[in-house]
Structures are given as C-alpha cells and as structure tokens.
Amino acid sequence: MRLRTLTALAGALTLSLVTGCAQGGGTGASPNTVTYWLWDANQLPAYQACAKGFEKKNPGLDVRITQLGWSDYWTKLTAGFIAGTQPDVFTDHIQNFGQFADLLVLEPLDDLGIDDSAYQPGLAANWIGEDGHRYGAPKDWDTVALFYNARMTADAGLTPEELNSLSWNPEDGGTFEKAIAHLTIDRNGRRGDEPGFDRHHVKVYGLATAGGGYGDGQTQWSNFAASAGWDYLDKARWGTKYQYDSGTFQSVIKWYFGLAKKGYMPPLTDYNVQSNQQNTQIAAGRAATAFDGAWMISTYAGFKGKDIRTALTPAGPTGKRATMMNGLADSITKASKNKAGARKWVSYLASDACQKVVGRYGVVFPATPAGTEAAVAAYRRKGIDVSSFTEPVADKKRFRTFSYPIASYSADMKALMQPAMEDIYGNGKPVSSLDETNDQINLILSQ
Amino acid sequence: MTVASSSPPSRLPPSGADPLEPTKKARARARGDGPVAALFIAPALLGFLVFLLWPTLRGVYLSFTRFNLLTPPQWVGLDNYVRMVNDPIFWDSLTVTVEYVVLNIGVQTVAALTIAVLLQRLTRSALLRGIVLTPYLMSNVVAGLVWLWILDTQLGIGNEIVGALGVDRIPFLADETWAIPTIALINVWRHVGYTALLIFAGLQAIPDDVYEAARVDGASEWRMFWRITMPLLRPVLAVVLIMTVIGSFQVFDTVAVTTAGGPANATNVLQYYIYGSAFGRFQFGYASAMSVALLVVLSAITVLQYRLTRAGRSDLG
Secondary structure (H helix, E strand, C coil), X not given: CHHHHHHHHXXXXXXXXXXXXXXXXXXXXXXXXXXXXXXXXXHHHHHHHHHHHHHHHCCCCEEEEEECCHHHHHHHHHHXXXXXXXXXXXXECHHHHHHHHHCCCECCCHHHCCCHHHCCCCCCHHHECCCCXXXXXXXXXXXXXXXXXXXXXXXXXXXXXXXXXXXXXCCCCHHHHHHHHHHCEECCCXXXXXXXXXXXXXXXXXXXXXXXXXXXXXXXXXXXXXXXXXXXXXXXXXXXCECCCCHHHHHHXXXXXXXXXXXXXXXHHHXXXXXXXXXXXXXXXXXXXXXXXXXXXXXXXXXXXXCEEEECCCECCCXXXXXXXXXXXXXXXXXXXXXXXXXXXXXXXXXXXXXXXXXXXCCCEECCHHHHHHHHHHHHHCCCCCHHHHHHHHXXXXXXXXXXXXXXXXXXXXXXXXXXXXXXXXXXXXXXXXXXXXXXXXXXXCC | XXXXXXXXXXXXXXXXXXXXXXXXXXXXXXXXXXXXXXXXXXXXXXXXXXXXXHHHHHHHHHCCEECCCCCCCEECCCHHHHHHHCCHHHHHHHXXXXXXXXXXXXXXXXXXXXXXXXXXXXXXXXXXXXXXXXXXXXXXXXHHHXXXXXXXXXXXXXXXXXXXXXXXXXXXXXXXXXXXXXXXXXXXXXXXXXXHHHHHHHHHCCCHHXXXXXXXXXXXXXXXXXXXHHHHHHHHHHHHHHHHHHHHHCCXXXXXXXXXXXXXXXXXXXXXXXXXXXXXXXXXXXXXXXXXXXHHHHHHHHHHHHHHXXXXXXXXX
C-alpha cells in the first residue's frame, strides 16, 4: 500500500517535471511588460534612462531590459526564436538582419512611420527587407577611423595634420604606407623605412592586425577597397552577386596583406579574436596605429598612461576617404506576445526624446542628428575629439560612407570568406583564389 | 564492469558469511520487488527515451530533410548525404578530427599509463593522486581560455619564456601546423590525470603475488611491466581507450574558445563544423546528416576496438 502511494507520487512528480519543462518561461507574457535585449554593457545605463522616460509617458507599461554578451546574445536569441522565449524587442545587427528576414521571425514595422530624413543618411533605408517591408527602426551608427598612439607618432615626427591627410594606392601604398613603415621599429631600433630593417623581428608594428576580416573587412581592408571604388555587391541593398572576384578588390587585398610580408603589420599568427585584437596590441605598445570602430572610443580612451587619438581614414585612388557606416536598429519579434506595447517602445526608441537621452551618456552615436549632437557634446566633455568619426558622415564631397553588405545567406558568405581570407593572409595563397570562393557564394545566393 | 570481473575470487567475502543469502521472508519480499524495480528504473528509462532515443531517431529523420528550425522540415531524400560526400570542407574536417584524435589519444594513453604505473609501483600517496587529478577539476572552457592566454603569440607568458630562451616566438594556436597539436596537448593536460586514475584502478586489481613470483624468478621491473602488467591490464586499457577515443572525437569546447576553427579551417573539427552549420547557418538538415556520419564512424571504431583488444575477456585465470 505504502509502496503504491510512493510509486504514484513519483509518477506524479515525473509528470509535473516533464510538463514544467515543456511550458518554459515565456518572456513578455504580460500585456503590461515589454522585454528588450541589447548586448553592449556600456549602453545599458543609457537605455535604462530612456526606459524611465518611456514608462513615465506610458503609465502601466513596464520595460524589462536584459543585457547579454555579444556571442551569447545571438545564440540565446536563436534559441529564443525556437523555444518561444524571444524578447518582444531586440537590438538588431545588419549582418544578422538578412538571415532573420529569411527565417520570417521579424515583425514588419511599416506602420511606425519611420521617416528617412529624420535620421543620418542611409540608416533608415538599410532596414527595409527584400520584400519591401521595414523590419527595423534606426537606433545608432558607427564609423571606422585610425586610432594612433600620439607619443609614437610624435617620436616618428608625424604631426596630427599629416596623419589626417594621408593617402594610399595599391601600387606603392602612398603616404599611408610610408607613415606606417616609419612607425614600425625592429628589435635593433631600426625603423621600417631604414636600411637594414629586420622585418622578422619587429618590436612595434606600424599598423595593428585585426585578422583576415571575414567577408566585410570592416576594421581591416574595407576602407581601402571602398576608397578604390569597389562595392561588395552588384546592388547597394539585396544584391544578387558578390564582387570578390573584381581585379580592383584583389589588388587592394594583395597590397593590404602585403603589409604583413613587409613587416609593417603583424602576421596573422599574432592575431587572436579572443586574446589579441587590435586594441590589445595598442594597449600593449606592440602597434602604433589601428583601424577600429566608434564603438571602441571609450575603450581606447581608457588605456592608462597612453595618449590615444584618432585620424581620418586615408584617401584612396578615387580621391575620397571611405569608412564603413554601420547602424543598429530595434526590431520586434514576430512571436512577440505584446506587439502593441513593443510598437510603442520601438517608436520611442527611434524618437529624438530617447536618442538625445542616450546621446548624453557619450557611449554611442544615436541615429537622429539631435541625438548625434548630444553624443558629440558628451564626448567633448570627456575630453575626446570624435571628429574623425563624424566628419565622414557630414561631408559627402570628401568622404564616401558605405554599409555592411546587405544580402541573403550572409552566414554562408561569412563561413566561406573567413577561411579564404585567412588563407591569403596567413598561408600566402594567391588573391586570385577568391574567384572560386566568389563563385561558390554566388551559387548559394542564386538559389 | 571489467575491473570487477577481473578481481581475483579470493577478495570476495567467504560464501558462508554472505549476508545476502535469501531467507524465507526475504524471498517473499523478492516477489513484490517488481514495482520497486520499475520505480528505480523509471527515471533512467525516461531519460534514455526522452534525451537519447528520441533525439537520435529525430536526428536521423532530419538528416533527410531541409530544415531551418523555424519552418517545418521538407523531405529532400539523400540530398544532404550527396552534398556531404561532395563537400571538401567535410572531408577536410574529418581529416583534422582524426589527426587530433591520433595525437590526443596517443600521447594521453602513454602518459597516463606511465603515471599510473609510477603511482602504483613507487608511491601510494593519496595526495599525489589528488594532485595528478587537479587539471580535470577545471572546466574545458576555462582550461582552453587559460592556455590561450599563456600561449598567445604576442602577449602570452609562455611565448615570453620561449622568446627569453632566444628562440623565435611560436604561434601555438595561430599557425596551421601548430594549432591541432597544441589543442591535442591542452586536452591531454586536462584529461591525463583522470585517465591515469582509471588505469591505476585497473592496476590495483592485478594480484601482488604474480609480481612476487616474478621477482623470485629474478625478473626486472621493465620485464614485469611488459610480461605481467600490460597483459593483465589489457581489458581495462581497452575500455579506457574506447571511452577516451569517443570523447576525443567529440572535441568541441577547446576549439571553440581557442581558435574557433581557424586559422583558415585548420582546426575546423567535425563537431565544430556541425555546430556552425546548424546554429550559425541554420542548416539543421545538413548538420544532422554529418552527425549521423559521425555516429556511424564512432560505432564502427568502437566495435573494431572492442574486437581487436578483446575487451570483454580477461587473461587473469
């Protein structure tokens, strides 16, 4: 008798465990709550402040923000889409946008009334899918510039004005290559442009390495390729053919990775995405300059005992300076349980009211001009000059800004381009090998 | 377990004093054991059905489909398998995986055997046994990250030492030729203590009188190792090998944190390629097909190992 009771109890317990697992903890189930995810811990206080303003304006609605590290963020988001535990609203990256649009997990936002002209140019248009619907509301932007160690450049006799007026070309590298050659010092104290320079034993490299750059080369080769007049795809958005087989592109890549052969940039073996990115090389004094994005401004400014400043990207064969302008957006998930609340929150996130608040924290450039202004002022208060990042956006005559490649199958493109670029950089494979990789990617894209 | 079966009969308690000898009352109770047995088996059985059998069957089914997790799977027949056979990256990652397993298991088994024999023949210190086991207490990810920092080409303390010796820095985890051996050795470092302990347990099951007899006959330590220890240890060693080889084929975490499959796919082991295809590229059908292939390879290797090493039988009388 007692045994039977025990068996029954155990059975009931097992059953409740199983059903308990199946139910899971859906987020945003309440009509009064909007769940929101972002990955940048630096931005968390800014968006918390923004949420406070929103809650005041919308009594009864409660925004719950979750911050997750970059790599966990995407894994968890994917898992959330499958398990139904996704947030109502999340910070979206253009690189993942195509894939999410293909997977039909995003809610169209056409009725939010997002006006292109209310944001920095190009930001709003990037979030319109191949089907013509809008899936993201612009929240911020970033560009890439040349960070440099001011003491090292001064020792090399390079003035900030000179660093801001560098130019390059794929034949001899121009004044840019001359500058980084001069900034390179071997273990005997000889500079890269001096006779007897030992390229195999370099103490300080002129330019830090950021690896092979996958298929976008955002902080690696993209500014060079774009200032040579090259584009990733045959169309600005939702292109059908990648152009890694272009002669112009391949000449840029040959020259760029050639900097490592000359000893002005570390070999691929010195790079590690976990332990040794370009900012680490600058912090450790192993490199004098590094291309990096606006999202890293605070990190470089925080290096103790080092005066790190920024310069514009060099002018290329087209006569223009180029820099990738990337923007994040807020997207609503299709399976959101509180779409009405989510729409209100996304509208607010995309408004001047919120973006000015975020700007005042000086951690990111918000997408609206007023928000950007607030951020520039906040950086200035911290003693940081951010004109190398903002000038290219304001001055279209001297600068070219371009976007991340926007196309379907971006994950497949990345999976094929990463080893292809590393083979050229690390194993000395010829740049013409990109022809085959390009064909493979375009074959996938044509499906 | 094999270890128990190779125990000499003399170690069992004398049968006359067996407290488990069934009495009348106990026999009556035994008849009512059915429900209790079912109760105890139920959780394990449920776990087996829910977490092993069902996922395996579903995985095999998905390998015949095109599936992105979010929309229903479409039946595509053998397409995924045809693609796999024609995919150079798949064959490349299989080669890399085998290379890793050979290095990892080869070095680990020799090292673990040496440590175990030394532990048995030289010292019985429990403290030393504990120390040998310490790396195993660390999670793979932490071990991988710590070694990544130690071995970093530019900044790692390991390379500072290499540099101080007057040799060029070694790109342990960043060079095509170095990366797989380095990862294999990192995992040897972590697992060798555990494997040594398993072998040590097997060594303790070899009766001392065999060694005594050999010593009386004037056999050297070396000769005793090859003529007594190795043959009598074979069943244990075989099981240890089967377990470690399966574990080795499943290498993933160390690769994920140290090299992420790079440089240029040099460490793109099969598990990592499967993971990337599924969770990076949403090709769950293709990833399932590769997982089925891995299952077939592992089953074949296990059966082969079992046969070749006669793991089920002991040479002990």
